[in-house]
Amino acid sequence: MEQVEFVAGVDEAGRGPLAGPVIAAAVVLNPAHPIVGLDDSKKLAARRREALFDVIVRDAACYGLGAASVEEIDSLNIYQATLLAMRRAVEALPRVPAHVLVDGNVCPPLACPATAIVQGDATVPAISAASILAKVTRDRLMDDLASRYPAYGFERHRGYPTPAHLAALRAYGVCAAHRRSFRPVAAHAVCREGDA
Numbered sequence: 001m002e003q004v005e006f007v008a009g010v011d012e013a014g015r016g017p018l019a020g021p022v023i024a025a026a027v028v029l030n031p032a033h034p035i036v037g038l039d040d041s042k043k044l045a046a047r048r049r050e051a052l053f054d055v056i057v058r059d060a061a062c063y064g065l066g067a068a069s070v071e072e073i074d075s076l077n078i079y080q081a082t083l084l085a086m087r088r089a090v091e092a093l094p095r096v097p098a099h100v101l102v103d104g105n106v107c108p109p110l111a112c113p114a115t116a117i118v119q120g121d122a123t124v125p126a127i128s129a130a131s132i133l134a135k136v137t138r139d140r141l142m143d144d145l146a147s148r149y150p151a152y153g154f155e156r157h158r159g160y161p162t163p164a165h166l167a168a169l170r171a172y173g174v175c176a177a178h179r180r181s182f183r184p185v186a187a188h189a190v191c192r193e194g195d196a
Helices: 046-059 070-076 078-091 125-148 163-172
Strands: 007-013 022-028 062-068 099-103 114-117
Touching: 007 078, 007 125, 022 078, 022 125, 046 125, 062 070, 062 078, 062 125, 070 078, 099 125
Parallel strands: 007 099, 099 114
Antiparallel strands: 007 022, 022 062
16 A cells, blocks of 8 residues: 555544543555445444444454543543544554544644544545444443443443433442543542442
8 A cells, every 4th residue: 555545534432421431543444445335423323333343344454443541531631531542543553644634623643644624524434434443442342331330321321421321320329430520420429339
């Protein structure tokens, strides 16, 4: 693959939830293996996202994943933690891209040129692919957390502040997966013994 073609799309999943990490992905597509059906992950049904995840992993030139933990979110703030996860995703690629296209209106500090594209996850195929990898990876992590903390229903709401999640916070308090710096969590921030 020529250096001029080595352009990565970057997106994240999990800025808004009250629990779990924020996950970012960087994807370099392979022009010899175009992927049909790429779109903003939020517009795709879960089964379609899972199917596309497998195709992207198989057919992309390369990809990288990055995360920022709940502890990093709480110490840095969600904005800085998101940029950190994005930088880690780009750094996980096998080499530095010629250019990075980032979904949104700000780019993380990188060792290569980068351009922010508002709604890029719906218009730039490499960013769409990154949004799918990030979303599916995070959903799987939330499923793992659901098995560890079954009272909260993470497998259903993925940590977002749904009425059911807020009711669980009121009933059970905060577990180790929660972001204590987020206001709805801070209101219930007395850890139940054994959850930390």
